[in-house]
Amino acid sequence: MTDAAMEISGLNRNDRFTRGSRLVDALSKTGLLLAILAVVAYGSFASPAFFTTGNLLNVLTSMSIVGIVVVGMTFVLVVGGLADLSVPATIACGAILSLGLQPLIGPVPAFVLAVALAGLIGLLNGVLVGYVGINPIIATLGVGTIGLGIVQAAVGGVIVYGSNTASAEFAKGRLLGIPVVVLIFLVIALIGHFVLSRSFWGRWTLATGGNYNAAEASAVPVKAVKAGAFVITALASGVSGGLLGLTLQSARPLIGSGYEFSAITAVVVGGVSIIGGFGSVPRAIAGLIFVQLLTNVMVLQGVRTPIQGFVLGILIVGAVGMDAALRKRGVV
């Protein structure tokens, strides 16, 4: 009976969309792959430097550092936590501490401690967002600024250099011809994908993002799940920062600036919903590959930096707009 009323007012479009949306549905799944292929095709056609092992390995390596953050950021968006803006601070924390503590406790404990302290920043984010209920943008911005301040004060605002050559060799090295950083990224991406799509924690994350109240009324520990997404992102950023420090062998407090934007761009372009409840790690990584390749082609073509920013901005707005439109039509 209620359906009848919705029909009168033209609200009940579900049926039409489940029938007519196959094309849209297929496009939303394969659109990004097609876009990546298009960029590769254009790149190899337009620039002789593009389709070379050296260039592609470069893209892959720089992509891996952001990619580790992207895996974490996917959880934040899916759980309905909007975005984590403390990423620059957690990356700096990971980079500075993993280099700065080397002379004191050795390279491996330094790395582990750096990641753990980054995780602590994430825990603070998580408590503020999940338990206290502060808007994530404000909470992570505040915590990030505080964290960055502490790290800056701790090292006296100067650049920290690496002192352990063995760890530097490892981070810059290759295994079976593949850079170690890329391998670490792949492992983290696989773990992230497994947790989000196959584990109870991932299902809880999707449910909390999909309908917070219903998840709570289904005995899902929603506050912990929400907080957990920020801890996951901070741990990932800590690892990413540590690797960045080891490869560069130097770290300054602003080493991580811009990574939050790159990560959010990748996740959103990958079609992960900014409202939460929908998304996967492979989608986010597809978004990352697309954005990174596009940037690389623009660099090779000599496109100036402001124009590059312009293009990436349009991509974000377009992706979010598309998400909103698809959601309204009930496709995703």
Add this chain to the structure above:
Amino acid sequence: MVHQEINLVPDLTVAENVYLGRMPGKWSYLRKGEMVRKAAAVLDELGAAINPRERLGNLSISQQQLVEIAKAYAAQPRIIVLDEPTSSLSEHETAALFRILRKMRDDGIAIVYISHRLKEVLEIADEVTVLRDGSMIETRPIEGITAGAMIRLMVGREVSNVFPKSAAEIGASVLRVERIGDGASFRDVSFDVRAGEILGLTGLVGAARSEVARAIFGLSRIVEGSVSINGRKVVISSPSAAVRAGIAYVPEDRKGDGIVPGMSVRENISLPILRRLTSFGRIRGSADRSLSALYVKQFSISPPDGERRINLLSGGNQQKAVIAKWLAAKPAVLILDEPTRGVDVGAKAEIHHIIGQLVADGMAVVMISSELPEILGVCDRVVVMRDGRASQPLTRAEFSEERIMALATGEEAA
């Protein structure tokens, strides 16, 4: 068009809601005074005692419903479609609404009144059209039809008893709450439910029935009194603690609290007991699928596809899935908050049948409902709430429509 579910902006005032999208004024300058005056006139005409400057969110659900109707009326339509307008109104307010509708009809407005409450249809309609499964069955003048005839047309077969009372064996007390209160909306509430028993919890809108249920389930805090399960005192600090103690709760607001819309029926059903389907952190796909397949079949959820996104199902089938999700947790006591609200007659009978089976298997059920015929037909005992206080339980021998209404309104006539 007046929707079944409230479609208003809680942070705006009543007047702003009534004129939303058609506010008087020019060049984005808003003539606020004029708007408030006009809204007051409309509300007055409808006989609703609501201050147009009040923030909408401060009103009760039933007052909001009246604002919704005022909004439709203020557009001076020739046709008004009302979709289950009384689903959140008490009997008293329904009577007021009917006065308004008759007045509109006499003013020459055509009214399409959608309802599953046959009594209301018989009372208000001049002509009735019965739909079933998306097709029109029959249109008849109201004089030539009875409730029984309408039900026959709706289900396509003869239904002898709308509320079949199952004869379950009643056992020992399972859930007992003693003098509980939340420090705000209710206090001093005591009752107990026994195995195999359906305890009704009724009262007017605003009597804090749902608040009691939500507090027992750990969605809000109990500050005084005690809750015990099978004779043991329990402290329920969260829904997961409630599930561990053996309490399950099917919420009133299905769309808001019951389903995760983007997820499949399967994912919704397994949500509360996900940990039990998990080994080494990984959800066992086969256990997950067989659980949903079991309930989809047992409750004949339609379409019988666990992979379908739950928001694409009809209200009745969504509700069956929400109930299924709790049965998997094997609770000792199940609290159902308006389980048949907004579902059609066929699904309603199915849900009653499911509840009957549950108590036959020894579950204790608390059912909150505003529909007196449902309460009278299904429940073994009834507790009536008024303004956050609960009455003594009435047994089947003691309760009648008049007695319950008297307790609910506080107009006890001897």
